[in-house]
Amino acid sequence: MTAPSAGVIIGVDLGGTTLAGGLVDPGGMVQYSRAVPTDRLGRGEGVLQNLLEVVGGLAEDARKLNHPLLGVGIGAPGVIDVGTGTIGEDIQNIPEFRGLALGRILRGRTGLPVVVDNDVNALTLGEWTFGHPRGFRHVAMIAVGTSIGGGLILNGALVRGASGYGGEIGHITVDLDGPDCFCGSHGCLKMFASGADIARQARHLLRVNQPSVLAELAAGDPDRIDAPLVFAAAARGDPTAVTVVARAAQALGAGVANLINLCNPEMIVLGGGVMEAGEILVEPVTRWARFYAFEAAFDGTRIVRSALTKESGVLGAAALFLYEQRRTGAS
Amino acid sequence: MTAPSAGVIIGVDLGGTTLAGGLVDPGGMVQYSRAVPTDRLGRGEGVLQNLLEVVGGLAEDARKLNHPLLGVGIGAPGVIDVGTGTIGEDIQNIPEFRGLALGRILRGRTGLPVVVDNDVNALTLGEWTFGHPRGFRHVAMIAVGTSIGGGLILNGALVRGASGYGGEIGHITVDLDGPDCFCGSHGCLKMFASGADIARQARHLLRVNQPSVLAELAAGDPDRIDAPLVFAAAARGDPTAVTVVARAAQALGAGVANLINLCNPEMIVLGGGVMEAGEILVEPVTRWARFYAFEAAFDGTRIVRSALTKESGVLGAAALFLYEQRRTGAS
Numbered sequence: 009m010t011a012p013s014a015g016v017i018i019g020v021d022l023g024g025t026t027l028a029g030g031l032v033d034p035g036g037m038v039q040y041s042r043a044v045p046t047d048r049l050g051r052g053e054g055v056l057q058n059l060l061e062v063v064g065g066l067a068e069d070a071r072k073l074n075h076p077l078l079g080v081g082i083g084a085p086g087v088i089d090v091g092t093g094t095i096g097e098d099i100q101n102i103p104e105f106r107g108l109a110l111g112r113i114l115r116g117r118t119g120l121p122v123v124v125d126n127d128v129n130a131l132t133l134g135e136w137t138f139g140h141p142r143g144f145r146h147v148a149m150i151a152v153g154t155s156i157g158g159g160l161i162l163n164g165a166l167v168r169g170a171s172g173y174g175g176e177i178g179h180i181t182v183d184l185d186g187p188d189c190f191c192g193s194h195g196c197l198k199m200f201a202s203g204a205d206i207a208r209q210a211r212h213l214l215r216v217n218q219p220s221v222l223a224e225l226a227a228g229d230p231d232r233i234d235a236p237l238v239f240a241a242a243a244r245g246d247p248t249a250v251t252v253v254a255r256a257a258q259a260l261g262a263g264v265a266n267l268i269n270l271c272n273p274e275m276i277v278l279g280g281g282v283m284e285a286g287e288i289l290v291e292p293v294t295r296w297a298r299f300y301a302f303e304a305a306f307d308g309t310r311i312v313r314s315a316l317t318k319e320s321g322v323l324g325a326a327a328l329f330l331y332e333q334r335r336t337g338a339s
Numbered sequence: 340m341t342a343p344s345a346g347v348i349i350g351v352d353l354g355g356t357t358l359a360g361g362l363v364d365p366g367g368m369v370q371y372s373r374a375v376p377t378d379r380l381g382r383g384e385g386v387l388q389n390l391l392e393v394v395g396g397l398a399e400d401a402r403k404l405n406h407p408l409l410g411v412g413i414g415a416p417g418v419i420d421v422g423t424g425t426i427g428e429d430i431q432n433i434p435e436f437r438g439l440a441l442g443r444i445l446r447g448r449t450g451l452p453v454v455v456d457n458d459v460n461a462l463t464l465g466e467w468t469f470g471h472p473r474g475f476r477h478v479a480m481i482a483v484g485t486s487i488g489g490g491l492i493l494n495g496a497l498v499r500g501a502s503g504y505g506g507e508i509g510h511i512t513v514d515l516d517g518p519d520c521f522c523g524s525h526g527c528l529k530m531f532a533s534g535a536d537i538a539r540q541a542r543h544l545l546r547v548n549q550p551s552v553l554a555e556l557a558a559g560d561p562d563r564i565d566a567p568l569v570f571a572a573a574a575r576g577d578p579t580a581v582t583v584v585a586r587a588a589q590a591l592g593a594g595v596a597n598l599i600n601l602c603n604p605e606m607i608v609l610g611g612g613v614m615e616a617g618e619i620l621v622e623p624v625t626r627w628a629r630f631y632a633f634e635a636a637f638d639g640t641r642i643v644r645s646a647l648t649k650e651s652g653v654l655g656a657a658a659l660f661l662y663e664q665r666r667t668g669a670s
Binding site for chain 1: 429491531589
C-alpha cells in the first residue's frame with residue numbers, strides 16, 4: 009500500500025437503498041465517511057439533491073481536514089457511459105436517474121473531475137487497487153448480492169466492452185433450459201445463486217418439506233425468508249435449505265469455471281453480501297469450479313473472498329477515479 | 340488493407356492431419372503456399388523434420404522471389420507458452436510435440452524471429468488483421484471444427500490469460516447437468532455443437548428414427564456419419580438431423596450470448612469447418628444468441644461468418660507474428 013499522498017478522492021457508492029460516500033486517500037484509507045438513505049430527501053429530484061449534498065458535505069469535510077481534493081468517483085447501478093458519466097436506460101433501482109448525465113452535472117457543481125461507472129466495475133477496481141489482487145494483470149470479480157454482478161481486468165485493463173456490458177457474469181447461461189430470468193433469457197447464473205433467488209427457491213421448495221427448520225426460523229411466514237436465513241437453516245441441516253445452497257454453489261462454481269476457461273485470470277475475488285455466508289458457500293463453490301474448469305487453469309487461479317470491508321463500495325469508487333486518471337493520462 | 344511491404348512472413352498452420360505454410364505479406368496476401376500431410380515423414384521425429392523442411396522450403400521460396408523474410412509465425416494446437424514458444428503438455432493430436440520448445444528450435448535453425456501460439460488465437464488475430472473485424476477494439480471468435488476453440492481480443496489486446504487458456508469457449512458450461520466431456524467436466528458447449536459431437540449425437544439418436552434420410556445418406560453405416568452429412572440430412576427434413584442441428588444451434592447461441600454478456604465485443608466471428616454449413620446453422624445460432632443475450636448488448640454486436648479462405652490458418656499465423664512484433668515493440 010502506498011503512503012497517503014497530499015490529496016484525497018471523494019468516493020461515492022450510489023445504491024438503491026443507501027448512498028455511501030467517503031474521503032479516500034490514494035493508499036486506500038477512508039479518512040472520513042458518510043452514509044444516508046438514498047431517499048432521505050424523497051424520491052424523484054430528491055435523490056439527486058441528496059447526492060449533491062453528500063458530495064458537497066464531503067468536499068467541505070476535506071477543506072476542514074485540509075486535504076486537497078483530486079476528484080470524485082461514483083459507482084452506480086446499471087450500464088454507464090463512462091465517457092460522459094451518463095446513467096443507462098436500464099437502471100432498475102434508481103429509476104429517477106435513467107439517462108441522467110450525472111458526471112456532467114457533478115462536474116458543473118463541484119468544479120472537480122468526476123468519473124462515473126457501474127458499481128461492480130468500481131468494486132473490481134477497488135479490489136485490484138486495494139485488495140487481494142493488487143499487482144496481478146488478470147483478475148475477475150463476482151459480486152453476489154440481491155443480484156449478481158461481475159468485473160473483469162484482463163491484460164491490466166478493465167473490460168467494459170463495446171457499450172459497458174463487460175463482466176455481466178450474473179447473466180451468462182449455465183443451463184440451456186433453465187428458469188426464466190427478468191432479462192428475457194433463461195438459465196442465467198443469477199437465477200440459481202443471487203440472494204433474491206436463493207430466497208425465492210427456498211420459499212418455493214418449502215412446500216415439499218414442512219415442518220422444517222427453515223419454516224421455524226421464518227416463524228411460519230415465507231415472506232421472512234431471505235438468503236441469510238436459508239444459510240442458517242442449511243447449517244442446521246434443513247433439507248430444503250441444503251438443496252438450495254447446494255444448487256447455488258454448483259451454479260456459482262460453473263460461473264467461476266467459465267471465467268477460468270474463458271479468461272484464465274490469476275485471481276477470482278468473490279464478494280457481495282451473500283458471500284458473507286462464508287465457507288458453507290465458498291467451499292462447495294470452489295469444489296464445483298474445480299470440477300467444471302480445466303485442471304491446469306484451475307490450479308493456476310487463486311479463488312479468494314474479498315478482504316475489503318463494508319466500505320468496499322466507497323473504496324471502489326475512489327479506485328475507479330484513480331484508474332481513469334491513469335488510463336486517460338490525466339495528471 | 341495496407342499495401343504489401345518489402346518483406347514477407349512465413350505463416351505455418353500446424354494441424355494434426357495437415358501442415359500448411361505460406362509466405363504472407365503484411366497486407367494479407369499469400370504470395371506462395373505449401374501444404375503437406377503432417378505425418379509425411381512419419382510420426383515421432385518425422386513431424387518436426389517435416390515442419391523444418393516446410394519452413395526451410397518456404398525460406399528458399401522467399402529467397403527465389405527476392406522477398407526479405409521478417410520472421411515465422413506458427414499456430415499449433417493446445418496451450419502454448421508464447422514467451423518461449425513451447426508446446427503445452429495437453430496437446431492431443433500431435434503428441435510428439437508435448438513440451439517441445441518449438442520456438443527455440445526454429446529460431447536456432449532459421450536465424451529468424453519465431454512466434455508460436457495456439458492455433459485459434461492465431462486465427463482470431465488473422466481475422467482482426469485481415470478479416471471482417473479490422474479496426475475494432477473488442478472482438479471474439481468461435482471456431483467450430485472437430486472441436487470448438489475460441490479467441491478474444493479485448494481493449495485491443497489478445498486475451499491469453501495467466502497461462503494461455505484465454506478464449507476456450509468450447510469448454511464453458513452451458514448445461515450444469517449436461518453430458519460428460521473428455522476435459523473432466525460436463526455440459527461443455529463442445530458436447531452439443533462440435534463437428535465430432537454433432538456426428539456422435541446423430542449416431543446415437545438414429546436408433547429412434549429408422550429408416551431415415553440420414554441412415555440412407557450414410558448407406559446404413561453409422562460410422563460414415565459426420566457433421567456435413569447431418570447438415571445435409573437436416574436440410575432434407577430428417578427428424579434426427581433436425582433435432583441435433585437445432586440443439587447445436589441453441590448451445591452455440593448460448594455461447595455467443597455468454598461472450599456478449601461477459602465481454603461485450605463489437606463483433607463475433609464464426610469460423611471453422613462446421614460453420615461452412617452456412618445459414619442452416621448461422622441463422623438459428625443468431626436467433627438463440629438474441630434470446631440469451633441482453634437486448635441492447637446483442638444489438639451492438641455484429642455476428643459474422645469468417646470471410647477468410649482455406650488459408651485462414653496461414654494468414655492467422657502471419658498475423659500472430661505481426662501482432663507479437665508490435666506488442667513486444669520489436670522492429
